[in-house]
Amino acid sequence: MSSVSAYYNGKNVLITGATGFMGKVLMEKLLRSSPDVKAVYILVRPKAGQSMQERVANMLKCKVFDRVREDCPNFHEKIKPINAELTQPKLAISAEDEEELLTRINIVFHCAATVRFDEPLKHALQLNALGTQRLLELARQMQNLEAFIHISTAYANCIRKCIDEIIYPPPAEPKKLFDLIEWLDESIIEDITPKLLGDWPNTYTYTKALSEYLIQQEKGNLNIAIIRPSIVGASWHEPFPGWIDNFNGTSGIFIAAGKGILRTVIANNEAVADMIPVDVAINLTLAAGWYTAVHRPKNMLVYNCTTGGINPFFWGEMEQYVMSTFKRNPLEQAFRTPNAHLTSNYLINQYWITVSHKAPAILYDLYMRLTGRKPRMMKIINRLHKSMTLLQYFSTQSWDWSSENMNMLMSHLNTEDKKLYNFDVRQLHWSEYIESYCLGAKKYLLNEDMAGIPAAKQHLRKLRNIRYAFNTTLLVIIWRIFIARSQMARNIWYFVLRKEAKDFLMLMAIGDTCFT
Ligand SMILES: CCCCCCCC/C=C\CCCCCCCC(=O)SCCNC(=O)CCNC(=O)[C@H](O)C(C)(C)COP(=O)(O)OP(=O)(O)OC[C@H]1O[C@@H](n2cnc3c(N)ncnc32)[C@H](O)[C@@H]1OP(=O)(O)O
Ligand SMILES: NC(=O)C1=CN([C@@H]2O[C@H](COP(=O)(O)OP(=O)(O)OC[C@H]3O[C@@H](n4cnc5c(N)ncnc54)[C@H](OP(=O)(O)O)[C@@H]3O)[C@@H](O)[C@H]2O)C=CC1
Known part of the structure; x- marks a missing residue:
């Protein structure tokens, strides 16, 4: 009998960020593993011209809900969307809705955040902290x-190398920052952002650090836990192996490498790639919700949800597994044959950027212009370089996260819960996981059918032949130019030709003698 599932049955749960990557997996698992949950309230904002209702209806059609749709066809009746905007006073929730939430909710999961590294500080503060x-x-x-239950990030304290499961002093006093953004002009905030960030690499980690501190300061009598996942990747098992729906973290990089666009990456081969599958992070979150509510620990617990200390995996290994998967299962219409390499040398990276990113992009865009189409490769390359610059802070260093609370939580689960809410990352086989991640990105992000793999392989063969033809032509042109300009090169060339001709005549003569 599962204690965690049983706990959620009959409960009213509130989820923020339910339309996001982790929020969807959380909602799906909750509804599937505790089918008698009373209601799942979700805070949703209208977006991109769609009303809240339209957004929720579209979301529920997503593939991620296929399993729960099969197991509990009426699962949608449990979902209660509430119009909300987290950056507004009182979260812009109507008085009526607020009343309902205040009387009903038993557990809150706070997932909403902006995860963009380049988010303007004002907005990141308004959403993530305020x-x-x-x-x-x-x-x-x-x-x-x-x-x-608050979802933070393992990188909230990334200015430290060893990160314990405690709340560290904040980068600044949150209240002072809230005052600042209240009256200071946005352009001035932008100007002083680097100074305010100090050692923090971006506004995301900075504001997530602030929000952890705020929780500690203002929790009152609340029973709170903080979950800190590292780089959240595609699902390991649930709801489907390899399920993913966004380009964040490593996903966009995998696809760019699989398409043959990305050839060089700044990363340290020996640094730990601390990745956690989304279903593992969600299983831990649900188990932590149960533990916090039932065991009511005296102090607020922080759970570092990481893999590096338990089952380490390195960027160099990731390169090998990603490349090997995409060579065996190519993406459709690749730009070039997948061949990406990691380097921690800035100059080598710049060289390959020029030779393998920019030069082919310029040539391709020229070809597009000549054939009357819109050039686009240089734009993609520039966007890729921008993301790589923002990501390299994380791919060139290693951190040590302690995971005592994760182990403690596991020891409190019964045998059934250990299976149903598995977050034992010792069982992860990285090569299998990365293969399933890459295939998931192909299927769920790019909507490519596995039946198209033979055609994709044929396309790669065509690309290889084009490359051979291009390289040979280039060599001949360079050689011709060289010959035309240098007397010495001409002399060497004629010497080689004469020697070849002499050898050839000699062979003919030997052949004649033998056969006569
Ligand atoms: C051979 C393999 C070797 C592997 C080596 C890997 C090296 C290291 C790699 C990774 C380390 C990761 C460390 C993360 C640690 C932290 C974890 C957490 O706690 S938080 C969660 C993470 N959060 C983020 O990952 C946000 C990062 N993203 C951003 O900040 C922005 O998206 C940014 C600046 C990178 C791009 O911003 P824009 O304004 O140029 O683009 P936009 O608006 O986001 O997207 C425009 C379109 O392009 C697609 N897109 C975005 N990124 C893409 C990408 N990398 N590749 C392809 N398409 C991408 C989007 O889906 C969008 O498509 P449409 O217009 O909606 O159709
Ligand atoms: N993905 C990762 O690698 C990691 C994520 N995390 C943390 O996990 C949590 C979830 O991340 P993830 O699912 O990847 O992020 P997503 O970007 O996929 O989802 C963010 C969610 O927040 C909602 N949201 C954003 N702005 C507002 C707003 N103003 N008002 C109401 N809702 C809003 C979004 O709603 P909408 O659909 O309307 O935009 C969306 O549902 C975050 O707290 C993040 O910091 C931690 C470590 C790693």
Whole structure:
């Protein structure tokens, strides 16, 4: 009998960020593993011209809900969308909705955030820090709340090399920053952002660090836990192996490498690639929700949800597994044959960027222009370089996260829960996981059918022949130019030709003698 599943049955759960990558997996697992959950309230904003209702209806059609749709066809009846905007005072929730939440909610999972590294500081503060503060304010008034689970990131304290499961001093006093963004002009905030960030690499990690501190300061009597996942990757098993729906973290890089666009990456082969499958992070989150509500630990627990200390995996290995998967299972319409390499040398990287990224992009765009089409490769390459610059902070260093609370939680699960909410990352086989991740990116992100693999292989063969033809032509042209310009090169060339001709005549003569 599963204690975790049983706990959620009959409960009213509130999820923020339910339309996002992790939020969807959380909602799906909750509805599938605890089919008698009373209701799942989700805070949703209208977006891109779609009303909240339209967004939720579209979301529920997603592939990620196929399994729960099969197991519990009426699962959608449990979902109660609430119009909300986390950057607004009182989260822009109507008085009526607020009343409902205050009387009903038993557990809150706070996943909403902006995860963009280049988010302007003002917006990142408003959403990640101030939004968390406002949600806490709401949670403090909830009459039946048993647990509040906040999703942070393992990199919130990335300025430290060893990260324990504790709250560290914040980069700045949050209240002072909130005052600042209230009256300071946005352009001035942009100007002083690097100074404010100090050692923090981006506004994302900075504001996530602030939100952890805010929680500690303002939790009051709430029963809170903080989950810190590292780089969240495609799912390991649930709802489907390899399920992924966004280009964040490593996903966009895998695809760019598989398409043959990305050839060089700044990364340290020996640094730990701390990746955690999304279903593992969600299993831990649900188990932590149960533990927080039922065992009510005296102190707020922080769970580092990482793999490096338990089952380490390195960027160099990731390169091998990704390349080998895409060579065996190519993506359709690749730009070039997949062949990406990691280097930690800035100059070598710049060289390959010029030779293998920019030069082919310029040639391709020229070809597109000549054939009357819109050039686009240089734009893609520039976007890729921007992401690589933002990601390299994470791919060139290693961190040590302690995982005592993760182990402690596992020891509290019964045998059935250990299976149902598996977050034992010792069982992860990285080569198999990365293969399934790459295939998932192909299927779920690019909507490519596995039946198209023979055609994709044929396309790669065509690309190889084009490369051979191009290289041979280039060599001949270079040689001709060289010959035309240098007397010495001409002399060597004629000497070689004469020697070849002499050898050839001699062979003929030998042949004649033998046969006569
Ligand atoms: C051979 C393999 C070797 C592997 C080596 C790997 C090296 C290291 C790699 C990775 C380390 C990762 C370390 C992460 C650690 C932290 C973890 C966490 O705690 S948080 C979660 C993470 N959060 C992010 O990952 C946000 C990063 N993304 C951003 O900040 C932005 O998206 C940014 C600046 C990278 C791009 O911004 P824009 O404005 O240029 O583009 P936009 O608006 O995001 O997207 C435009 C379109 O391009 C697609 N796109 C975005 N990134 C793409 C990409 N990399 N490749 C292809 N398409 C991409 C999008 O889906 C979008 O498509 P449409 O217009 O909607 O159709
Ligand atoms: N993905 C990763 O690698 C990692 C993620 N995390 C953390 O996990 C959590 C979830 O991340 P992930 O699912 O990847 O992120 P996504 O970007 O996929 O999802 C973000 C969610 O937040 C919602 N949201 C954004 N702005 C607002 C707003 N103003 N008002 C209401 N809702 C809003 C989004 O809604 P909408 O659909 O309307 O935009 C979306 O549902 C975050 O807290 C993140 O910091 C931690 C470590 C790694």
